[in-house]
Amino acid sequence: MxxxxxxxxxxxxxxxxxxxxxxxxxxxxxxxxxxxxxxxxxxxxxxxxxxxxxxxxxxxxxxxxxxxxxxxxxxxxxxxxxxxxxxxxxxxxxxxxxxxxxxxxxxxxxxxxxxxxxxxxxxxxxxxxxxxxxxxxxxxxxxxxxxxxxxxxxxxxxxxxxxxxxxxxxxxxxxxxxxxxxxxxxxxxxxxxxPDQADRVPPQPNVTEVAMAGYRSTVSWWRDWVQRMHPPYKLDEATKRSAMVLKALTFERTGAIIAAPTTSLPEWIGAGRNWDYRYSWVRDSVFTVYTLNGLGYADEAERFLQFIQRSSAGSAEQLQIMYAVDGKRRLTEVELPWLEGYRRSQPVRIGNFAAKQHQLDVYGEILELASIWNAAGNEVDLRYWEFLTDVVNGACRHWAEPDYGIWEFRGEPRHHVHSKAMCWRAVKQGIAIAEGCGLPAPLDDWQSTCDQIRQAIDSQGYDRESGTFVQAFGNTHLDSSLLLLPRIGFVEYDDPRMLRTVDAICMKLNRGGLLLRYDSPDGLPGKEGSFIPCTFWLVSCLAYQGRLKEAWEYYRLAARCSNDLGLFSEEYDASSATMLGNFPQGLTHISQIRARLALEGNGDLLRHGISKNDKTL
The missing domain is CATH 2.70.98.10 (Beta-galactosidase; Chain A, domain 5)
Known part of the structure; x- marks a missing residue:
């Protein structure tokens, strides 16, 4: 350096x-x-x-x-x-x-x-x-x-x-x-x-008195929020801190939830993998909602549900995978060449090209959100059901298409297993809500699509030679997103195929006890660090498989990636003990909470990201 x-x-x-x-x-x-x-x-x-x-x-x-x-x-x-x-x-x-x-x-x-x-x-x-x-x-x-x-x-x-x-x-x-x-x-x-309101600035006498009053109200506000947590167990300090970070990433005025508060902190110094994360990804936001919901915070689910309905204009065909915090859709990605970047890691980008990508998992995320809402005792009215029906039908229409996947690859689209499993989840949840609430739906057609998606994944998304699920149809690469398959109920945690997949991921994607996202080419120059959320996903899988000793070992390695204040970045270089990527990263904090609850045996509320009373799996 x-x-x-x-x-x-x-x-x-x-x-x-x-x-x-x-x-x-x-x-x-x-x-x-x-x-x-x-x-x-x-x-x-x-x-x-x-x-x-x-x-x-x-x-x-x-x-x-x-x-x-x-x-x-x-x-x-x-x-x-x-x-x-x-x-x-x-x-x-x-x-x-x-x-x-x-x-x-x-x-x-x-x-x-x-x-x-x-x-x-x-x-x-x-x-x-x-x-x-x-x-x-x-x-x-x-x-x-x-x-x-x-x-x-x-x-x-x-x-x-x-x-x-x-x-x-x-x-x-x-x-x-x-x-x-x-x-x-x-x-x-x-x-x-x-600037046009500059002439309206009133003087502020007694500045320190005003600051102290603000301090007292801020302490009171945050402590009131923390004390509303009502899980049936005591949370450790790291998990409480993660929950507060998630709340701090919400945008109160609209209900949007940002992925991180920064742009262009590099995934590897000098590699050019620098992105703007100051937007609301549907995927990350739904992860946040069901995590906070499991900790007793239902308001965030309702606010984000309303945000998505407004931002998509109530139409599945107008859904995109992320929005600005005010719901704006156009997030044109541009580079700022006059900035040298963090530790001279250019380019600095604002906006995000991935907003216009075709990512099929968004259908499943919307139905996950609906399940949280419904399981909390809220009525799915006909207007909302029309939107959800449109989303499920969208999953039925598009599941067989290639997409850019959860990792937003910038090369050619592929038939990603995780994306197709999320389409399966969307349809499955749509059926459950329709049957549970007595709502009109083409249930036979939806069930037929469910069966087709499962058959396709079982035949093309599973490598019989290695006995593991794979990243995408037509390749044998591993991908840490496969660790999410049991969470959505596509496969049981203790299914032999999942046990072998977990072992293979531990062997091939492990770098110093932390997981890479994948082992396939991604169309981008340079390399990246280990993706901390993936290691926490592994912890949850191992815990639910009953492999608690291994789970705790990986958890401790991942937990050490936080700083002295309990904040996590997106990625980490274990060889130099260096944080990488945007910071603090909401997805890492979400995954830490889920992993810790799984280890403590308190993960039932979050195991499938829905209410404990949900019977759809």
Whole structure:
């Protein structure tokens, strides 16, 4: 790694904060290097995680290098506390987005940074360097008086209230160096404001008092949310943290759920596999919904169900596999060549080409969501049933076609086994809902299609020579998505074919105790790290097969891939103990929860992703 690359903290050095509207990453060194306001898919206002020189940041750190640093989340919250200690003194910095009842009423989003002296005296340097349009725009910064500053450029505006003596530095931003003594408190409060509303910014007296009130309401909000978990067992801290991360990835206004709050953190340094994950994948969102639903959170299922119906205009033919958080369908993928990328890993991309891909598993995900909804005692009304019928019929029409699969391959489409099994699941669940609710449906036709899909997978998706399921018809490659077949009820966990498939995946896709996604060419340059969710999928399979010793061994290896705050990335390089990919990754946290519950013998609520009372399998 070059000296230039070392300027970038490791991905593991970041903490994640959110108010279910905006997102930010805070480094161990006290710098916000990624922040998107007022939405998680907005252009960044601080973004030097993707270009250290031009991306912008907000740093609070001691001026002396002789300091030690520690950090934590305030228990049962998404509030980050970073402590800086030296022989001269100790200061803590607390970072959070304000959460209160108004968050559900679309109150102005407020990013708060509080500085407090704990011991002695320590000089702290604060630098606010906003950059808009992903680093292309150096905004004009002006002082409004009464501790208020504005940064304006392009179609973005950032308001800052602070009780620190900030100085405007031309072509840079704002800066202040102050000594913080024991008991002294200073604060920053940031909010997004469109430039055309700049003349409406009211002064904010008593900034630190307002920040402290926001802190109290945010602690209360998160703890109230955590205490609503009502599983019949005590969750360990890692699993509770994963649940909070999933909640923090939701977009409150619409019910959308993003895959991750970042774009273009590389799956391998310099390999070009850099994608924008700040959107709502139907697949990942449904995984999130049935995981949170199993932990006692039903609201997220209802909100996302409504989001999908709105975004697809109630038509199966207009379904796509992901949407923007406001339901927008056009997510045109473009590259930003002026950004050097994390550790010079170009290209930096926004938008996602995969939004227009043909991925057949989406039909199964929609019916999974309907099953969660129905099993919770909600009525499937005729309007919703018309939509679901359309989705099932779509699965019946298209199941025999090739697609790009769960991994969104960018080469030629294939007949992926997982995709076809999800079509089977869609039809099977459609039959169950129709029969259970007395709803009209072409049941004979649907059952015939179910039988055809099963026959096709059994004959073409299973390699008799090796005795295992395969990635796609016509090849013998293995794929970790096959570990999901028992979860949807296509095959029992202890079926000999599944036992052999699990053993083969353990043998051929294992890299240092972590699984790759597949062993086939994927049409992309370079390589990638191990995909952490797949290892947790393996843990669940092994646990349900009664192989608990092996399951715990793999679980411990995967759990070590989190950082000190319990956050997981998408991928991991076991050889260098390095996080890779977008961060934090919702799918990894989902899979950790499911694996842990399976190991503890409490996985029944999540085993098939539906209510324990469901009798359709």
């Amino acid at each position: 070059t000296r230039q690359d070392r300027r970038y903290p490791s991905i593991a050095d970041y903490a994640f904060i959110s108010d279910c509207h905006c997102t930010a990453l805070v480094s161990r060194n006290g710098s916000i290097d990624w922040c998107c306001m007022p939405r998680p898919d907005s252009d960044s206002c601080f973004g030097r995680i993707l270009d250290w020189d031009h991306g912008g940041y907000c740093a609070i750190a001691p001026t002396t290098a002789d300091v030690s640093t520690s950090r934590r989340y305030i228990p049962e919250s998404m509030i980050v506390e970073t402590c800086f200690r030296s022989t001269a003194g100790e200061v803590k910095v607390v970072d959070f987005f304000v959460m209160d009842k108004r968050a559900e009423e679309q109150a102005p989003n407020r990013l708060v940074r509080m500085i407090e002296g704990i011991r002695g005296e320590l000089e702290i340097l604060s630098e606010i360097v906003p950059r808009f349009d992903f680093g292309q725009i150096i905004p004009a910064v002006s002082e409004q008086g009464d501790g208020t500053w504005m940064a304006i450029g392009s179609n973005q505006g950032l308001v800052l209230h602070s009780d620190l003596p900030l100085e405007i530095v031309k072509h840079f931003g704002l800066r202040a160096a102050v000594s913080i003594k024991r008991g002294q408190k200073k604060s920053f409060i940031f909010s997004f404001l469109p």
